[in-house]
Amino acid sequence: MRILFIGDVMGEAGQEMFVETVPVLKRSLHPQLTIANGENATRGRGINEKVYKKLLKAGADVITMGNHTWDNQEIQEFIGSTKKLIRPANFSAGQVPGKGYTIVNVNGTKVGVLDMQGRVFMNPSDDPFAVAEEIISQLEKETPVIFVDFHGEATSEKEAFAWNFDGRVSAVVGTHTHVQTNDARILPQGTAFLSDVGFTGPYDGILGMRRSSVIRRFKNQMPTRFEVETSGGQTLGAVVIDVDDQTGRAKKIRNIRVDPDHPFME
Amino acid sequence: MRILFIGDVMGEAGQEMFVETVPVLKRSLHPQLTIANGENATRGRGINEKVYKKLLKAGADVITMGNHTWDNQEIQEFIGSTKKLIRPANFSAGQVPGKGYTIVNVNGTKVGVLDMQGRVFMNPSDDPFAVAEEIISQLEKETPVIFVDFHGEATSEKEAFAWNFDGRVSAVVGTHTHVQTNDARILPQGTAFLSDVGFTGPYDGILGMRRSSVIRRFKNQMPTRFEVETSGGQTLGAVVIDVDDQTGRAKKIRNIRVDPDHPFME
Amino acid sequence: MRILFIGDVMGEAGQEMFVETVPVLKRSLHPQLTIANGENATRGRGINEKVYKKLLKAGADVITMGNHTWDNQEIQEFIGSTKKLIRPANFSAGQVPGKGYTIVNVNGTKVGVLDMQGRVFMNPSDDPFAVAEEIISQLEKETPVIFVDFHGEATSEKEAFAWNFDGRVSAVVGTHTHVQTNDARILPQGTAFLSDVGFTGPYDGILGMRRSSVIRRFKNQMPTRFEVETSGGQTLGAVVIDVDDQTGRAKKIRNIRVDPDHPFME
Amino acid sequence: MRILFIGDVMGEAGQEMFVETVPVLKRSLHPQLTIANGENATRGRGINEKVYKKLLKAGADVITMGNHTWDNQEIQEFIGSTKKLIRPANFSAGQVPGKGYTIVNVNGTKVGVLDMQGRVFMNPSDDPFAVAEEIISQLEKETPVIFVDFHGEATSEKEAFAWNFDGRVSAVVGTHTHVQTNDARILPQGTAFLSDVGFTGPYDGILGMRRSSVIRRFKNQMPTRFEVETSGGQTLGAVVIDVDDQTGRAKKIRNIRVDPDHPFME
Numbered sequence A, B, C, D: 001m002r003i004l005f006i007g008d009v010m011g012e013a014g015q016e017m018f019v020e021t022v023p024v025l026k027r028s029l030h031p032q033l034t035i036a037n038g039e040n041a042t043r044g045r046g047i048n049e050k051v052y053k054k055l056l057k058a059g060a061d062v063i064t065m066g067n068h069t070w071d072n073q074e075i076q077e078f079i080g081s082t083k084k085l086i087r088p089a090n091f092s093a094g095q096v097p098g099k100g101y102t103i104v105n106v107n108g109t110k111v112g113v114l115d116m117q118g119r120v121f122m123n124p125s126d127d128p129f130a131v132a133e134e135i136i137s138q139l140e141k142e143t144p145v146i147f148v149d150f151h152g153e154a155t156s157e158k159e160a161f162a163w164n165f166d167g168r169v170s171a172v173v174g175t176h177t178h179v180q181t182n183d184a185r186i187l188p189q190g191t192a193f194l195s196d197v198g199f200t201g202p203y204d205g206i207l208g209m210r211r212s213s214v215i216r217r218f219k220n221q222m223p224t225r226f227e228v229e230t231s232g233g234q235t236l237g238a239v240v241i242d243v244d245d246q247t248g249r250a251k252k253i254r255n256i257r258v259d260p261d262h263p264f265m266e
Ligand SMILES: [Fe+2]
Pocket: A008, A039, A040, A066, A176, A178, A199
């Protein structure tokens, strides 16, 4: 099966880019499953129900989150009632609503989707290696096809996680830095890996935030409430992974970046 | 002019990859200036004189450093007597040996090379924006061609720095994460930018370090002295930038990754 | 001369405690100079002009600040027009309003008051050792009596700073942790030192913030806007230092904590 | 019962101070149980068997540890075979040797001793609130007398922990900052609390480390291997807590600091 994953959709700009581009990507690439990270979808901070539904309607089958999960309080009301929205599984056990993984049915094949968050340079969370070990041990009994969004800052932690679960999951795809990396590969035991898929939103912002505000903040270190950049074009970060349904092994991984300098060629 | 930059050369594996591959890249790409980050060149920690000379002999014209600058104490003895080795310019003013920038002559054209270090998720250093402002203001009087190695962790800081100096420097190329990013572009005023060029060394390590040790460390959080990975093939991260000698504006930027899965095609 | 310093005044509770207790302390201790840290004075976040004036009226001669300096935007409008309000001197040079030190006249003797901020576990700022070296070198020409509020988290940085300037300043008193330390001493060359003077505000909060909110945040790691605790009594953290006006050497240092369990005995 | 706790014993200087002073304290204060934090006992880094036995012989009944637990590798060989040496209970579950709590018998009364580590400004560990909840729930079935060493940096985390378990444990005493705080109190439900007991070792070092090295490091940010300060006198940080054996409620808490400026008065 072919899985398409779209990186952190950011604000209205990101939503629009998603709505415009994902259908084009789907027509061209024919993924059977489309997953998107939505932690910045509503004004850069979390996701509300309206935007969540908009992304589903535009083609997402599952939405993953990250450190911005709770920025929009509305999520607490609906995350518990849907199987299509997950937050990092290693969030404080028993203290927060929602789930960290889901199993979706893709034309008769079960696919486990797992959301994890790193601990290096990030807010404290439960041990991602230990929590993932437990969940993956369960998921393995259901299906060999397991996709992981590892939301983290440090390249070392992402690589260590992927190598640690090499052969046990189909793919580990990083999010959070908002910059796509150029290290897509299939590890020896069959796990597809990309450190970061990059984000989806303003091409001329800084990680999607208003450029002038971020630069000023770096210079004067004064508190600032960042808004999503409104000028300029849009970028979209994505990755496509082909997985053997029987073994769960990845057969191919290809990262995709769409932006004004690199329009998508069907 | 064409500038070739090679990311963090790591240990003997990285040195070998550099010695083998850089001449091939040079024959194919014909850069007039070759710069390499050498902060991990000697056993992963700093650089000693022997390795420094080896990299120069193998084709580097200037060596930049980063947070590992002082890991090998030997550098303190020779960094003061060469113009081809620089450390981050925003290291504590007046407290450390060496310089943070250099001017090299490339076929009659002066090129300023500046080494900077980020402050986000890194050890304290002087304000990179303020320090660079001062140095660039000086360099601008000498030449429009200025190349910056920004050694940093956070994508936001790298982007903010590049946008802030857009049009005043020819290129801002990031190092430190050891993972090449896929965001090479030329900003509106003519500065070429790549968040991270990636490293040069063991392809099957974690950021080049022994995989098993790093994974164990993430699991048990016990202190470990990491060694450079010895098994598997090698990778090399590079970027090529074409600059207009008269205006200093970048005309083209292309990132290059060489590894067992992607051999270099001349 | 005798200097009284009051730690981080927090919210209305802290203001009230200040207004009630400082006059009592002054009647009992007869300080010639009273300094207070006001970084949390207005609702826990920064200080506005009304509260600034209230603290002066209640007995403060100089107000120092810290990492919360800019939380209340109003300060930007009046910090430039008063000599009695200073912010950390190592804030980004040339990027922010206000000054980092002031000289006040106490019965004919000049006293330099310097506000510094640490870099360990805090937002980036300019090198406190280098910036203080420069300012103290200037102040020394004016007066031997110099008082420093070092606003920082790490005990190591505070101790290192005090020892480094031992004999050149009359006192280094820490703030920011909101917990008074029990290490008051006079260093060999005559600098009085206390790692942290503690804060002034709700005794039953957590660092003065609402207890229930802070505990919940530690458990679920969800974003929370903390408010100042409203229940329970108040605490006040202070230190009294006797300085030789001629030499600037401290002769005595005594830390004072007032709270429901320890009422102040005149 | 009366419990005496001694803060981080550091290097040979700290050992000597412990050997000299603890017997004096015991003769004067008559504690039934003496606990000491030994994370820096052997040359400032961890503890080996020889020093562990030395501290027991000199009067410690239980040794707790902290973030330096594994600095001396020898501990891995004997921590598993003793009930008198514990490391933070929230170290990576199942990945490290040793235990995080112990139950000792004091004249017929069971006392639970629990070692915890903070997560703010420290290396990642499991959630201290969740782990402590589980262990304390077990210990409560055995005895109402429970003593906690909370090894942490941030005052907020220590206060939040103590308030959260107020009434369920007899005492929460902080370690790690190496500076004694002046906030000893008994919380409303009966838990004695002190943010930090301070350390035991060189009075004229910086947190016990060689002063000149630490200052130089703050100025030049170069890597340095710190050694324990050898010049000057010694300090000892301690706290004495009286607990009702039947209810486990603390009746009294008194912090003690011994140093050349404050010799212990019997
Ligand atoms: Fe994001």
